[in-house]
Amino acid sequence: MSLDKLMTAIAEQGWYVWDDFLTAQQVHELRETIPADWHKAKIGRSDDAHRDVERRSDKIQWLKADMGLPVMDYLERMEQIRLHVNREFFLGLFEYEAHFAKYEAGDFYEKHYDSFQGNTNRRLTTVFYLNENWTAENGGELKLYDNKDRLIDTLAPRAGRLIVFLSEDFPHEVCVSHAQRYSIAGWFRINGVTEDRLDIAR
Numbered sequence: 563m564s565l566d567k568l569m570t571a572i573a574e575q576g577w578y579v580w581d582d583f584l585t586a587q588q589v590h591e592l593r594e595t596i597p598a599d600w601h602k603a604k605i606g607r608s609d610d611a612h613r614d615v616e617r618r619s620d621k622i623q624w625l626k627a628d629m630g631l632p633v634m635d636y637l638e639r640m641e642q643i644r645l646h647v648n649r650e651f652f653l654g655l656f657e658y659e660a661h662f663a664k665y666e667a668g669d670f671y672e673k674h675y676d677s678f679q680g681n682t683n684r685r686l687t688t689v690f691y692l693n694e695n696w697t698a699e700n701g702g703e704l705k706l707y708d709n710k711d712r713l714i715d716t717l718a719p720r721a722g723r724l725i726v727f728l729s730e731d732f733p734h735e736v737c738v739s740h741a742q743r744y745s746i747a748g749w750f751r752i753n754g755v756t757e758d759r760l761d762i763a764r
């Protein structure tokens with residue numbers, strides 16, 4: 563079972579690629595539920611919007627259960643992963659936050675860690691892709707590196723593919739996309755308090 567494979571891979575190498583996590587039909591339904599309400603992505607909770615533009619150029623919107631059944635179903639699947647990971651690794655993952663992302667032709671996200679100042683309680687990253695018939699010419703690959711900056715893998719954003727990795731251990735980047743590229747990036751977080759307030763995902 564793939565959930566077991568995910569657990570083994572996370573334990574042994576810290577990352578996993580789960581192809582056909584959803585069927586083509588489920589991917590299609592998920593894409594259909596995305597509202598048209600895109601806004602420019604920012605990095606962490608920083609307000610330095612100008613700098614952010616240089617590092618990433620995608621647009622996002624946060625997943626909410628009331629966006630529809632496909633989104634509820636996706637969040638429920640993430641909840642199952644959260645419970646399994648907590649049971650096996652005692653990571654104490656407390657909640658999940660995720661956003662749809664849209665990269666237009668020319669968009670990219672420079673190499674980064676998902677756990678950084680302002681987001682230090684991110685522990686496990688998920689990226690899910692919604693792009694049917696993606697070709698090599700479309701670019702937009704995810705490049706995953708180890709913490710010594712050695713390239714581990716180059717992954718096309720193919721529909722149905724879920725990638726999971728430990729947020730603190732794997733720098734990664736999104737190569738320039740030459741076509742519209744849709745994804746759901748999400749993070750399991752531990753409970754945290756930052757700047758005198760309880761830090762809970764919206």
Ligand SMILES: O=C(O)CCC(=O)C(=O)O
Pocket residue numbers: 663671676689703704719734735736745747
């Ligand atoms: O879309 C991807 O392949 C990765 C996106 C990403 O790294 C992020 O949003 O933090």
Ligand SMILES: [Fe+2]
Pocket residue numbers: 674675676734
């Ligand atoms: Fe990332």
